[in-house]
Amino acid sequence: MDEVDLVQAAAEAADVIQQRWSVTPRLALILGTGLGELAESITTDVVIDYSQIPHFPRSTAIGHRGRLICGSWHQVPVIAMQGRCHLYEGYSWQQVTLPVRIMAALGIKSLIITNASGGLNPKFQTGDVMVMEDHIDLMFRNPSGCAESQGSEVSKTARPGWVSRPYYDLEFRNAAQQAARRSNVPLQTGVYVALTGPTYETRAEYRLLRKIGGDAVGMSTVPEAIMAQHLEMRVLAFSIITNLATPDDLAAVTGEDVIETAQAAGNQVEQILAEVLPQLIDC
């Protein structure tokens, strides 16, 4: 699909959502591994399965539900993706980022993204929450560099904006840091490196990722953040450190371990979010 088709697809999907739920949400949330429970605290108006939304990619990953929660959270109208799609599931960059286009088509200007990641920074601990300050894209999938998108709207119009602003809004980050202090929740700051996966990293790869400046490593979020910036949305992203990648003393990791830790840390993210929410709306 080229850019025009993608914009059209997003508009069609947004129409279907608006037919079921006529409120204009102020905020969108993408709930990653282990954070799906946050959706339980939303006062739900409508729940829409991804399968009921045209063009919407379906999540096959463990720990991901695959439905859109429309409602209000602490009196703010929000739309939350309970479960996301990943490149490792075989979806293209265009498919993985389509939900963000749909959010933009619904008129949403602020996006909160969460994920589970492996900690590379030796100062981190399992269960820590990190606000993403920046990212490194090692996914090798960004279509802006591919021949197929040359001449498309993306390559013609989006490049200047992509370099002039940070991906992760500074005001949002500062507000989150303040909210975390007020809530007495420790909050790390750092750089997230994205790889496609689905393999976890080798010890040699962890050393490489730390050396190039990564604090945490995961398999999501970067495509969504890049798309959100392209669409001029402001992004706040949290990463839950579900395991520590200590390459000199590495133990095996399973997907199930990751989900368990993520769920435990999920309520810390929820606390920070609840506290920061009014400021995000006012920003």
Next chain:
Amino acid sequence: MLELFGQIEEAVTAIQSQWDKKPHAGIILGTGLGSLVEEIDIELSLDYGEIPNFPESTAASHRGRLVCGELAGLPVVAMEGRFHMYEGYPLKQITLPVRVFKALGAELLVVSNACGGMNPDYQAGDLMVIEDQINLMGDNPLIGINDDRLGPRFPDMCEPYDQALIERAQEVARRENIVLHKGVFVAVAGPNLETRAEYRFLRNIGADVVGMSTVPEVIVAVHCGLRVIGFSIITDMCLADALQPANVEEIIATANEAEPRLRTMVMGVLAGEK
């Protein structure tokens, strides 16, 4: 990845209809290393074209046949010639033979390759047992919907190469008076060789040698639960500040010269399996 299960079954059926043993090990022989096959008591030899879903090997000095027989007293299947990403094959297809080894009953994967040495302590013609790997191919053979019958969604990679096998290889090397380094292999897609700046980069990120294969096969071996041992023959030295143009004939000649030592290593490691 859901199409793989049926493809593996078809290949296994084709092989088992002519050779009914359960191999202990699957062996992949890389550039210039195919003559290890001479050590095998060959019971069946199949061109890749005769095996359903096997791609054809197009690389120089790769033959393209699967050999089934006995090596060091153990039943083995060996690939004489492998497939590479730079030939244009998807990684799923390149790695299908590893899944076929597993489905035939193999417990162990032996991989070998020719590579460029970046660690200045190494010399052309030396052997290295692979201790760990870095995937810089920009792709992963496990992308797609996971088939849980083949392996887990998120394979752990903290020990892709079996430590006990590495130690056994080092023992064999000491006994046989063979220089055997232990190091990190980084895989790039190729097919061009690296620039001086890229060699500096790859050395800087912690790699000892660089090549264009092995990593996809090892990822799939970990996914399907095979123990792995990997050997690299350093066929030329790639020192950024003393770089010579690569000469394919010389590289193949170096691989051929080193091959008897690789044979000794593989035979020694397999002998320890009994």
